[in-house]
Amino acid sequence: MATGQARRVSDRAEADLCCASVLEAPLAEAEAAELAHVFSALGDPVRLRLLSLVASEGEVCSCDLEGPLRRSQPTISHHTRILAEAGLILGEKRGKWTWWRVAPARVEAVRRALSP
Amino acid sequence: MATGQARRVSDRAEADLCCASVLEAPLAEAEAAELAHVFSALGDPVRLRLLSLVASEGEVCSCDLEGPLRRSQPTISHHTRILAEAGLILGEKRGKWTWWRVAPARVEAVRRALSP
DNA sequence: CTGATAGATTGAGAGCTATCGATGCAAAGT
DNA sequence: ACTTTGCATCGATAGCTCTCAATCTATCAG
Numbered sequence: 001m002a003t004g005q006a007r008r009v010s011d012r013a014e015a016d017l018c019c020a021s022v023l024e025a026p027l028a029e030a031e032a033a034e035l036a037h038v039f040s041a042l043g044d045p046v047r048l049r050l051l052s053l054v055a056s057e058g059e060v061c062s063c064d065l066e067g068p069l070r071r072s073q074p075t076i077s078h079h080t081r082i083l084a085e086a087g088l089i090l091g092e093k094r095g096k097w098t099w100w101r102v103a104p105a106r107v108e109a110v111r112r113a114l115s116p
Numbered sequence: 117m118a119t120g121q122a123r124r125v126s127d128r129a130e131a132d133l134c135c136a137s138v139l140e141a142p143l144a145e146a147e148a149a150e151l152a153h154v155f156s157a158l159g160d161p162v163r164l165r166l167l168s169l170v171a172s173e174g175e176v177c178s179c180d181l182e183g184p185l186r187r188s189q190p191t192i193s194h195h196t197r198i199l200a201e202a203g204l205i206l207g208e209k210r211g212k213w214t215w216w217r218v219a220p221a222r223v224e225a226v227r228r229a230l231s232p
Numbered sequence: 233c234t235g236a237t238a239g240a241t242t243g244a245g246a247g248c249t250a251t252c253g254a255t256g257c258a259a260a261g262t
Numbered sequence: 263a264c265t266t267t268g269c270a271t272c273g274a275t276a277g278c279t280c281t282c283a284a285t286c287t288a289t290c291a292g
Contacts, residue, residue: 032161040159045148
């Protein structure tokens with residue numbers, strides 16, 4: 001499945017989140033659900049450190065995360081998947097490795113949603 | 117308990133969150149835990165709409181939330197407590213009513229944590 | 233082709249969370 | 263004093279999530 005090169009994760013991740021604003025006007029239910037999905041992805045300390053590591057390194061493969069995060073390989077895979085489905089990181093498979101990087105536009109959209 | 121007027125909720129809420137930055141450098145575990153706690157509070161659609169309502173109205177009592185959010189009174193109480201413990205809203209009891217308002221500094225701290 | 237490695241997926245267990253009915257309690261109203 | 267009202271708390275339940283061992287798949291090295 002997928003074209004083979006990259007990004008088979010995060011398909012519905014590229015969704016809106018374009019204009020939802022928490023503080024300016026009452027959120028519609030759909031906007032709230034979409035935003036809550038992203039915030040949930042950020043609502044775990046291991047995932048926050050994972051995201052932080054990826055951001056610092058620029059690009060990281062999954063195998064470089066098990067050590068620093070002190071979690072098993074399936075657990076790392078679980079967390080990368082959740083962050084990717086939230087659109088916060090992008091994965092690209094190159095050879096044996098999956099390389100992860102931050103999706104800055106998505107992070108910016110989250111910040112914008114909390115703008116006054 | 118507390119001095120009687122306001123704010124008996126959110127005691128450990130006024131915590132740091134001052135300088136944690138997700139994207140700039142690898143998060144320490146304590147920072148990650150603190151931030152994850154706040155993001156978890158934001159990671160529920162009902163709570164996001166609740167926060168949104170409070171922000172729009174400026175000040176809202178719990179009784180005005182049951183209708184719009186279509187949740188029972190205990191559930192509303194549950195969600196206000198979680199948002200208050202995360203420091204995102206502040207509650208003040210006046211007479212029979214508890215009035216809620218957004219804690220803008222806290223929201224701003226969350227935004228800053230996602231700054232590039 | 234064979235063996236090794238990166239990582240996704242599956243399955244299971246422990247713990248957490250969203251929800252509501254019932255109850256308790258304090259502040260107003262009568 | 264009695265009743266009503268707003269809201270916190272308790273208890274129970276259904277569903278979700280974090281975690282890892284085991285397994286499967288795909289890629290690379292030889």
